[in-house]
Amino acid sequence: MRAATVLLAATLALGHWGQCQSVTSAEIPARNLKFEKGDAVPGLSISPVVVIPAQCTSDGVMYLDTLKPTDPRDRTVVAIGDKKSRSFSASGIGDLHDVTFISFFPTSSTVAFLVRATKEASTEERIVTTSEGSSVVPVSKGEYRYYIAKFDSNGNYKGYIVLPPGYAFSRIAILSSGDFLVSGYDGANATARVLRVSSNGDPAGVVALPPPMLEGAPSGLPDSPESLMASARMMSTILFTPYRDSVLLWRIGSKGPILEVSAGGGVREVSIQAPPGAVLADLLPATDRWVGHFRSPGVAADSSSPVETFNGDSYYEINPGDGGLTSRLTQSGEVPGTISCESDGTFLAFETDADHHFFLLSAR
Amino acid sequence: MKVFRAVSLMLGASMLACLLHAQSGCSQANTYYITCQNQPGQPTCQQGVYLTIPSSSAYGINMAPGYVSCCGTNILSYYAAGGCQIAELRNPKVREMLDELAMTLPIRVASCKGRYVAYTPTPQWTPQIQSTSFRNLLPGQGGAGVGR
Numbered sequence: 001m002r003a004a005t006v007l008l009a010a011t012l013a014l015g016h017w018g019q020c021q022s023v024t025s026a027e028i029p030a031r032n033l034k035f036e037k038g039d040a041v042p043g044l045s046i047s048p049v050v051v052i053p054a055q056c057t058s059d060g061v062m063y064l065d066t067l068k069p070t071d072p073r074d075r076t077v078v079a080i081g082d083k084k085s086r087s088f089s090a091s092g093i094g095d096l097h098d099v100t101f102i103s104f105f106p107t108s109s110t111v112a113f114l115v116r117a118t119k120e121a122s123t124e125e126r127i128v129t130t131s132e133g134s135s136v137v138p139v140s141k142g143e144y145r146y147y148i149a150k151f152d153s154n155g156n157y158k159g160y161i162v163l164p165p166g167y168a169f170s171r172i173a174i175l176s177s178g179d180f181l182v183s184g185y186d187g188a189n190a191t192a193r194v195l196r197v198s199s200n201g202d203p204a205g206v207v208a209l210p211p212p213m214l215e216g217a218p219s220g221l222p223d224s225p226e227s228l229m230a231s232a233r234m235m236s237t238i239l240f241t242p243y244r245d246s247v248l249l250w251r252i253g254s255k256g257p258i259l260e261v262s263a264g265g266g267v268r269e270v271s272i273q274a275p276p277g278a279v280l281a282d283l284l285p286a287t288d289r290w291v292g293h294f295r296s297p298g299v300a301a302d303s304s305s306p307v308e309t310f311n312g313d314s315y316y317e318i319n320p321g322d323g324g325l326t327s328r329l330t331q332s333g334e335v336p337g338t339i340s341c342e343s344d345g346t347f348l349a350f351e352t353d354a355d356h357h358f359f360l361l362s363a364r
Numbered sequence: 365m366k367v368f369r370a371v372s373l374m375l376g377a378s379m380l381a382c383l384l385h386a387q388s389g390c391s392q393a394n395t396y397y398i399t400c401q402n403q404p405g406q407p408t409c410q411q412g413v414y415l416t417i418p419s420s421s422a423y424g425i426n427m428a429p430g431y432v433s434c435c436g437t438n439i440l441s442y443y444a445a446g447g448c449q450i451a452e453l454r455n456p457k458v459r460e461m462l463d464e465l466a467m468t469l470p471i472r473v474a475s476c477k478g479r480y481v482a483y484t485p486t487p488q489w490t491p492q493i494q495s496t497s498f499r500n501l502l503p504g505q506g507g508a509g510v511g512r
Contacts, residue, residue: 048450048474049462049483069452072465232468252470281482338472338480351478354450359478 028316028325033347033363034333040357044085046078048352053239055106056285056341062348062360063106075101077111079153080350080360090115092157093149097121098140105172105240110158113149114172114182118142148172148180148201161201167193168231173240173247177263179204181247183238185231190217192238194249196265205265213238213251241283243290243320250283256323258283258290272323275314286342290318291329293339315339336361400434409435416442450474 047066055063061081068074077088088111090101096117103114120142128137146163163169167184174180178199186193192214194207216237218230241248249259256272274280275294282293294314315329329339329347336349349361401410413434431438452458453473462483465471472480 048453050472050480052470052472052482067465067471069458069462070455072461229468236468236470336479351480352450352474353478 028328030330031317031327032330032332033339035331035336035347035349035361035363037334037351038360038362039083040353040359041080041083041085044078044080044358045356046350046352046358047076048356051075051103053241053282053285054340054350055104055242056343056348057106057108057242058287058343059108060343060346060348061106061108062340062350063104063111064350065104073100077104077106077113079106079111080358085358086155088113088151088155090149092151092155093117093160094157095119096147096149096160097142098144099149102146102169103171105174105242106153107174107176107242109153110174111151111153111155112172112174112180113151114169115147115149116144116169117147118144146182146184148182148197161197161199163197163201164195164203167195168235170232170235171238171240173242173261175247175261175263175265176245177265179263179265181207181240181249181261183235183240183249185235187231190219190227190231192217192235194238196261207249207259207261207265207267210257210259210269212254212257213249239283242285244287248283248290250280252281253279255279258323260320270320270323272318273325275316275325278314281313282338284315284339284341287344289342290320291339291342292316292318292325313338331363333363334361398434398439400437402435411435413439414441415439450476 046064047068049067049069049072051065051067057063059081061079064078064080066076066078068076075090079086079088088104090099090113093099093113093115096115096119099115099117101113101115105112118140120140122141123138124141125136126139127134128139145165146167146169147160148163149160150158152158163182163184166188167182167186169182169184171183172180173182175196180197180199181194182197183192183194185191192209194209195203196205196207198204216230216234218227218234237252237254239250239252241250243260245263247261249261250256255274255278256270258270258272260268260270262268272280272292274292278294278296280292281295284291284293292315294316315331316325317327317329318324319326331339336351339347339349341348345364347363351359351361353359397412397414399410399412402408411434413432415432430441432441433439450473453462462471462473466483471483473483475481
């Protein structure tokens with residue numbers, strides 16, 4: 001081996017990756033979560049693709065929105081708890097047709113699907129032309145609307161309510177009063193809206209969104225493909241997270257604020273102290289605390305690398321009162337990289353293997 | 365051997381600074397450009413090489429450790445070594461669908477280690493640096509070989 005020198009200058013070669021920046025977390029106490037991996041959940045074959053955020057109910061059941069990689073329209077919600085699993089599928093909605101699953105929200109007694117569908121079963125043939133050519137396809141004669149389809153916790157379908165027209169709805173949440181929150185894009189006014197809807201579908205109010213949650217609205221022609229894409233992108237970042245009897249409304253990729261919507265529809269806005277340079281990647285469903293998953297911009301993901309400690313993500317407990325960071329969560333043991341939720345002091349995460357077995361990881 | 369250790373240690377310190385901050389939000393460096401030169405009395409060599417350190421979002425590509433030669437010193441780097449073990453996700457058509465889906469839906473996909481990570485569109489992970497950019501940027505200096 002030839003001798004080489006000491007002169008060694010390391011610089012970042014690609015602008016895509018930023019510089020190391022220290023988060024001033026010295027005053028924030030660290031709390032370690034030692035994860036343990038459970039056995040494979042019997043009978044559950046989990047998809048390698050899931051839609052975030054994962055949801056957890058107050059009884060510690062984790063719900064995942066999974067999709068089939070070869071057919072993204074094929075979505076299944078899987079509930080995992082106490083080494084058992086059950087599935088919820090839009091195919092169980094017998095009185096709606098041509099159902100497209102959009103999102104879902106669970107509580108310990110009800111699972112609600114937000115879907116787009118038609119009540120009309122009969123179809124007519126229409127010629128549809130795409131870049132791949134023209135083809136004749138069956139299209140429903142009826143009107144397509146957005147619906148909330150309700151299931152009990154065992155997966156039995158319990159009926160639907162129809163949502164107001166004029167919105168492209170995106171996400172759903174259930175308040176403990178039984179009312180629903182739904183986020184949707186108001187195309188006529190080119191803005192995002194969050195509506196409160198009663199359990200029978202009647203409008204019950206509007207949650208006013210602060211300016212940071214409205215950034216990114218499309219500016220082009222309302223029905224252009226670019227505008228539709230931009231509005232879908234914006235709406236996909238506005239998310240709901242359950243917390244006690246409330247629902248937290250927040251935006252992925254933002255530094256806050258967080259809106260806490262109470263069972264009666266009251267709204268409290270909390271500014272949060274995001275770590276320097278970091279934005280919210282997730283706000284974990286939790287029963288007794290706020291837990292923020294933060295990520296530095298430009299850092300696309302977490303720990304799939306062979307360098308296990310190369311993890312740009314960070315987790316902090318947040319004071320629900322003033323939005324301050326109260327503790328930094330570190331991980332050890334069977335480190336999952338991404339934590340899904342907290343339930344009565346237990347943090348839950350999951351992983352799979354090449355055979356699609358599902359493993360729950362937990363830490364107290 | 366002593367000098368080799370010195371090089372490794374200095375590089376290690378550079379990387380370690382990032383690793384130490386990783387838990388608290390350090391941006392994840394992926395490709396470093398380093399320059400090396402021989403000590404006085406040794407045959408003249410001044411060379412620059414790229415080192416690839418996998419970002420945590422290197423989903424879908426198994427990154428294997430290897431070495432880049434810099435003035436005769438082998439320095440640890442990583443190179444792409446085949447697809448992810450999750451079979452469905454190796455299919456280019458599936459990746460195309462996921463690329464499109466990820467534009468409007470926050471999805472996570474199982475990594476090669478079975479951990480679910482935010483999906484990163486495919487093109488970002490085409491590992492071209494060592495075979496092309498290096499030689500283009502440093503003509504006449506020969507490419508640093510990458511081997512195991």
